[in-house]
Amino acid sequence: MKVSLNWLRRYVDIKVPLEELCEKMVQAGFEVESIEDLSKTMDNVVVGRIEKLEKHPNADRLQICQLNIGTGELLRIVTGATNVFEGALVPVALHDSHLPNGMHIKKGKLRGVESNGMLCSGQELCLKESDYKGAEVNGIMILNEEYPLGTDMREVLGLDDIVIDFSVTANRPDCQSILGIAREVSVVLKEEFKKPVPSYKTKGGDVNDFISVTVEDYDLCPRYVGRVVTNVKIGPSPAWMQKFLKSCGMRPINNIVDITNFVMLETGQPMHAFDLRDVRGGKIIVRRAKDGEKMTTLDGKEHTLNSEMLVIADAEQPSCLAGIMGGLDSEIKDDTTAIFFESAKFRRDSVRRTARTLGIRTESSARFEKGTDIMNAEYAMERALSLIYELGAGDIVEGVIDRNMGLPKDRVLEVTVSSVNGLLGLEIPGDTMVEILNRLSIKTTLAGDKLTCVIPSFRDDIEGRADIAEEVMRIYGYQHIVGTPIKGEIVRGRKSHERLCSDRIKNRLIAQGLNEIVTYSFIPEKALDMLGIGEDDSRCRAIKILNPLGEEYSVMRTQLVYSMLNVLAINYSRKIPAVRFFEMSKVFIPDSLPITSQPEERPALSIGLYGEQEDFFTLKGLVEEVLAEFGIEAEYRRSSEPYFHPGRQAAAVVDGIEVAVFGEVHPDTAARFDLSCRVYVAEIRADILMSAKESIVYYKPLPRFPAIDRDLALICDKELPVAEIEKVFKAYGGKFLESVQLFDVYEGAQIEKGKKSVAYRLVFRSAESTLKDEEVDGVITKLIEKLNEKGCYLRS
């Protein structure tokens, strides 16, 4: 809410410095967004009259002006302009003046003649025709009104003001107005609030002879107040009114429109003026629009309406979108002679919905959406009429039209001083509360511990003791709240099981040199195409966002691979040679589409790597690390994800469930992300890890007897998975086989084509005695026999 300080001063005395005013308003809940000192734009520019004009002795194109700036002495200034004349009133930039275009004017000599300043053009003062009539003429700006000589140009242009932009919270629609802010200022400064008292005289007649008003939909329009003004003389509004409108960011149009805008800014009640000629049939009907009904608003746009929208119609058609914007044909024109003024209360959700549907937002709709005071409609009308009267803009017809279904009575709230203090944790005396509340226009009396508060109609937000506590507190001052240590039963805080599990996973991976990443939960719909995941895959059943910021953020992810690849790609494109990343996040698994219940938000883990040191097995090692954290042993099988290298991908399977899929990213997929190196990615079902049974580690006695090592070099088919060999070791290794370690795999020279050599170290140990070679020999013989059955032979 932009507030002109000069406007504010009309209704409350401000005797403190600006900084103090702002600080006090902030403490009362009105944040200051900005302070704009309009006078800072120029200084030392005054109104002067050209008394005498002479030719410059040394230059044909220059003239010497003698200016009267009200000091009694004439000031000599040289100008090159040709539109100046004796008797003209002009803006004079004196010695050491600053102009809004950044110029700094000093006295000097022009072709040997001393010049004590400069005559200004509209352009040099950064003025448009709409700011001042004649500002855009070629040459010096000639002032078209009389001003005392020497008047500061800032005063002429309305720049002698400071505009404070207060941020008004949603619970205080009453402060979307100069008067609302003035009331708060009067409270924080302990000054009198001087609300203007409207007064005017009517010219007789009867409003009912001019117009009839019918409200069909009181649910959307609980009150409609109307008045008629005749013999209207359309013209510009006075300079003071224009200055106020401009300082609050509104453009002056004509006296009638300016009055409606002025009253809206001042009282917070939007008003509308209709050209009475264009109200067909002399009838105003407040009704819901018919489906498909059309209307052109005064910005020239045509809208198609529906039956949820409230309009102000005449006998034939809608002529105003209620509370939002007037119609083009009933707008105030230069030859308008009679007007109908509207001041109404429209329901805020109705205005909000209509404005949103039609994509219109106006100062008026903004105020109705936040909520207006039903009682204020009448006051605003009175204020508008008093301005009509004051400006002599027309004759006010006797009689008010006031349609409503009954006006609310003052609400009375009873709360106890002790309950308010109980909420705040303070001991504010009852008398202090009464004093504060009364200053806030909440008429309050105290009887014992009981406060009886009469809530004014503009404070709909006050419903109970919490609201009273807030009103008291923000004026009493939050600095009085002193922190106390929290009381209550001793309770133990803890993290959830899921969070503790997630911490374990993260710690494990961080120790392996991985950095955690955080990415958005929504991804492009085309993400799964990029991964080559087919439409029948369950991961394609993703929840769509109805109003996404763009395709890029349009569906809730069902997997983390896409986001990981994206992050790898960013790093790769920035020439970072190697990265190891993981992400712990949620994937969103719907039960049906569109969703009818909350989706499963499944904890998931992804790992992504690239760099010289990485290969399939460094990735697998990390997967094994994570599973080991939860004591899970998985079986590794070939998998068939489309986005992985067909020969370098696997699934870790536990009890028939794929806990992880991982592999080297398919070169085609990698290319879609502009990754031209080998990239390794894993996606892990963190939810399954988290549900793993907690197992306690039991101590095993340390070995007391020496072990026997046996190395076996085997030749087998290249295709035979080593897991098959290891199964044999496990099955026939006997009770003394302590460990099996694969230490070499070799293909190539000296090995038959299609075969490979695999070398294992087997360690045997007994817990009871030192093993003898013969005891191990028997086992080895048995193992070789069984391995032979699998096509594995000892390398000779």
Place this chain on the structure above:
Amino acid sequence: MKEKLEQLRAEVLERLEGIKDKKELDELKIKIMGKKGQLTEILRGMGSLPAEERPKVGQLVNQLRQELEERFEKAEAVMEENLKKARFALETVDVTMPGKKKRVGGLHPLNSVLESIIDIFVSMGFDVVDGPEVETDYYNFEALNVPSDHPARDTQDTFYLTEKFLLRTQTSAAQIRTMEKRKPPIRIISPGRVYRADEVDATHSPVFHQVEGLVVDKGITMCDLKGVLEQFAHEIYGPETKVRFRPSFFPFTEPSVEVDVTCGECGGKGCRVCKGAGWIEILGAGMVHPNVLSVCGIDPEIYTGFAFGIGLDRLTTTRHKISDIRLLFENDLRFLEQFSR
């Protein structure tokens, strides 16, 4: 005999002087003291001496043996010492060269800040609970005292999934879920991800993170709220930090406040970081609105409570002086590594 011993002694002492090598020393020792050594020879030759001389000469021989043994020991010790010295000189390293490290990774800065926050509140007896990110209109708005026509909805541009389901705009939704499940005393924080349809720029992200706090019990006051937040601020920003309340508005708390802390950069004097204000806004808070308590079946006449919502992303960017919120979601390794410790 005696002369022979004297001669041997002199000879050995002289040779010991000249020996530089351990091997040479060992050889000499064997030559003199060994089983077939000269001294042993002499001892053996004692048999040819007259019986009365034997004890005397024996004593002399033993004396000499003892002396020579000591001499040898000493010479060995000196030699070993010299060897070590030489080795140490050879093995001396440049201690200013960098240490060898195994590279460890690190938490994302958002989560490392979150972990500190969680630690602080857990130590104050707060449970950490999680709520769903896909919420219903009821939990995200209605139950939080934000009916459908409420203007507060305008300030939160919401992502909708269906008419009923949306991506939560605030972790406050977790308040309701908690109060439905638990009865007072309640003391929880609920960290999580929230969504608003804000275009991405240096200070806005459509995905961001909050930490909601909620305390409900008999006799909870605004001073308790300040006490808890002061403790939090002291842990996060240092023990000198002051906390200030400013009146504000949230539909689900009444009274509502914005909470500022003294700027850590200038200590409250005003600087570039705090834009001259001396204070930095860190969170919104207030006393739980009686309507919200009632909706959850908690009698506002008996119980009171407070709630607060910390903006994790802003806390992280201000704490680490990160100039652009987008850096948090870009995950450039050179950025992330700065926070690996």
